Amino acid sequence: MDNKKLVETVAANLGRTTEDVGKLIDALSGVLSTRCGEMDTVVVPSFGAFEPKKRNERVMIHPSTGRRMLVPPRVVLTFKISQVLKAKLK
């Protein structure tokens, strides 16, 4: 399901225009970006949690050149699926 189809489905179910839904998705993205940027976890019940995590820096070996590299630390957004959805997926 691509973004367009998702927006259309949600809009049809809510009885709203696709523009409205698009705006709301943009807002959701913005809120996720600011709140997760502050290392807050966004929890959606029976769906999962969006949790930013800090990855440590590490030394790794370049696969092709074999040189060692120091990979910098970074913050990544992880998604942890809720047990409810996980059970349904099985």
Add this chain to the structure above:
Amino acid sequence: MNSKITLVELARLMAQATSTTSRVCELFLRELFATVSQALIDGENVKIKGIGTFKVTAVKPRKSVNVTTGDPMEIKGYNKVSFTPDKKLAEALNQPFAQFETVFLNDAVSDEKLAEIDAHYPSAFDENNVDLTQSAVSEELNQPVNAPEPIPEPEPVPEPIPEPEPVPEPEPEPVAEPEPEPSPEPLMVPEPELESVADEEPVGQKALAAFGVPVSREKEQEPPVLSREEQVQEASAPVVEHEASPVVESAPEPDDTDDYFYRPAPRNTYTPTQEQLTKYRSSKNRRWLWLLPALLLVGVLIWLFARGGGKGESAQEGAVIEMADTIADVEEPAVITDTVTTKIVLSTLSDKYYDSPWFWVYIYEENKAIINDPNNVPPGTAVVIPPAEKYGIDASDPASLKKAQRRSWEILTQGKR
């Protein structure tokens, strides 16, 4: 900070951003995630613009053994959901570390050397998931290039102490020499800075403790601030002395005065003071030079010159008082303040006053008392713009820039995990 945001709160935040009601947002969120869930259950991949892609992958059943009985068993296959954040979202989150790049390690950097560094920053590798060794390591690697000379504490240094480069250089120099550790150590010796760390709010302290490495880094960074404070204190002390006893001869021990006056001026405003002093010193020398031939000449002339000397002395008194006034003025330098608005943020101010947005960190540090979150300064906040010399701000100096960048990175990551 590390708090959980529920669906209700998420809806409220969204409502603020979209100027709709939180009820509308909550309904939308429930519908959106129900749709996505249903699609995932149907085995479809879902892509949401601005958020990311959810992918369903089937995990095949696999054979294993029961760990207690040793019986062979089969783990059932299941569907797994993997999430890849949208590129823009991922970049926004990684913003505090965006300035870092992967660095190739030089062949001269042995594993032992790295282990040594690890041992030196043990807390960096604890389970806290916090690690700032990036700069710590590259700092070590870079140290032989520009090892900062240890600075004796009693001598306050107006310019911030040259520090090891924070940002990893693309090509770290080979580390062949023995650990250049002594340099950070003397800086860490002065204990008073612990107070300044302790002065910070418990959250910051906890964060520092959690960081492990930043604490030591903080230690390295604190001394300049401390020495500045000391300097101000010292500076005010002689002023009081001068005012109490205008005659220079009864001023504090000559060493102290020398130390004070011949210290490189941290601000431009100190320069006139120095000039005055030099003038005063030279006039003193001249007086003695004149008195010698005068003694050889006539008694009257001696008397005249003695009177001239007396005049000179009163002039000196005047100079000293004037000097004290100047110093007193320096104590309250013309404070530049500016106001943060919705359009003008710290980095805008930094760009305006220091020609580079990176120096916002120093504006923040100067106004720490009134700014809670540098990313979110309430519009209308009047901030003090520190004089550029106070923090060694120089937009044309890459070292100064890098220092500011590193500091900003530290500030921005301080409260995080």
